[in-house]
Amino acid sequence: MARRGFWVRIGMGVINSTLTVFSRHTWQGAEHIPAAGGAIVAANHISQVDPMVMARFVYATGRVPRFLTKASVLQVPLMGPALRSTGQIPVHRGSIDAARSVDEAAAALRDGDVVVVYPEGTTTRDPDFWPMHGRTGVARLALATGAPVIPVAQWGAQRLQDPVAHSVRPRPRTPVSVLAGPPMDLSDWRERAAGGEPDRTVLSGLSDAIMYRIRELLTELRDEQPPEQLYAWPPKRPATPDGEGGR
Template sequence: MDAMTSKGKPSPRSSVRPLSNEQVARLGERHNLVDVTRYYPNGPRMPDAPEIGAQNPRATARLLEGVSIVMRQRSRVKAWGYDRVPTNGPFIVACTHVAMYDVFIPMMSIFHQGRRPRFMAKAEMATWPLIGRWFQLVGMQPVERGSGKALAIESESIRILASGRPLTLWPEGTLTRDPQKWPMSLKPGVGIIALEASRRLGREVPLHCSATWGAASINQWWPWPRRNVVSCFDDRLPYGDLLKDMGAWGDEPPKELVDELVRRVHLRLVALLAEIRGEEPPAEGYWDFRTMTRKPWPQDFDWRIGSSALATETPTDGVIGESGVDPGLNMVDKGAQS
């Protein structure tokens, strides 16, 4: 895995058009958009009480409430698909990274569904005044971005999943450097982590993609009028076909399998972001972080469907699938979690 170092700077906020009310309305016609700044926006569901209790519940509840208030004050957040968050067991979420909001939105949304994923974030965040310590209390796994750190990052991520906990990743490794703010080339870590964790558990670890758009146009010094921000939590992305010979892999997953899974995740993130934005990805190709230039899309890539044929496929291997909520279950009051 390449060193997780920054290169160049993200394009400025002035280069990004705000997400329009008209586009949000179009998304609302196709999806059930809900307010993910509040608990259980899709209706009652059973939270993972042991997981919540193991992750500093009082500190987590306070930070979650604070983040939710800030999000409501500075933006109009809507989302779909977070009712797909599995109710128990490990899973991986691979997120877009257009703005720093893209750290808070999916984490807040998953927390409001009664789960507590660990998340990989740059180590500098742990030193931020006031909130750095809180990040660590609520599940942050600091990432030392630099040469020689990749193996340790992957090993800790695999350990988290093997212990039964979910994990959130931003597989680009840093804010996208694409001038038009599309997902740039991904680090191979997401593929290594998913494949190796699945091998250790003996089953396919659920992998979901999440895309968020709208925050890059927010003026953080004066965020009013509030901008629209839309996020989605996609159907499970299957990769069981890549696990067929996992008993013969040797010390680590083969590079060609890692590359294929990374390709699927990347194309799916692009397709999801295209739907939210209501725009076509650049015809010239995707932004490559190594060369800081565009490279052609795969010949079989159609952004209008991306890997949706894969992402909507029904799992048949008996592992955790889409989260179903029994209408007879009463949701746990958030006060009981603290």
């Protein structure tokens, strides 16, 4: 289980100090983060500032969050070793080690840690910052470990760092809101996956169910009407004459 070590305290000190200056937070639903035991915190991804916001939110509940982090970031001198010492989980995209990150995250959950997952895998490409379809990693984790999935919506971090405009606007006291919902009831999905390796239909369906629940929470935060469907990225390729195409 993750402990509050030296680098965790240092890192959280920097995050808290930075966000205290540049954000004015409104948090709701922190009681849904369990006081002990493994849990998956699944959140929408709207900005490169998101990990700071989510780390602060989770840490304030008394838990030490562990994030899935690009393996290349963990190789950066000084910063990489510091992040590794706090228990961050490397993601090896586009390599034969790609599945290892899911295995390491599953092990962390079984050890009783809180793992923060951005199911979209990247910041949303929706021009209005609504959620996209989720990748299947979050579903694999939930079904493999039985850990509760806590859906979380956040809004406001894109005002500090806009990934669409590629701009940084560190204005003091920028409003940032986080809303966590109760653990999702995944009993039907676990029943469908019982007895074997879940197929693509189950994994994709569960991932999207999680994203739709996050979208409901985001709708409450924004008080705006979302699009009917989750944003698709990358866009589907048009079918070729031989019937091939899709993503």
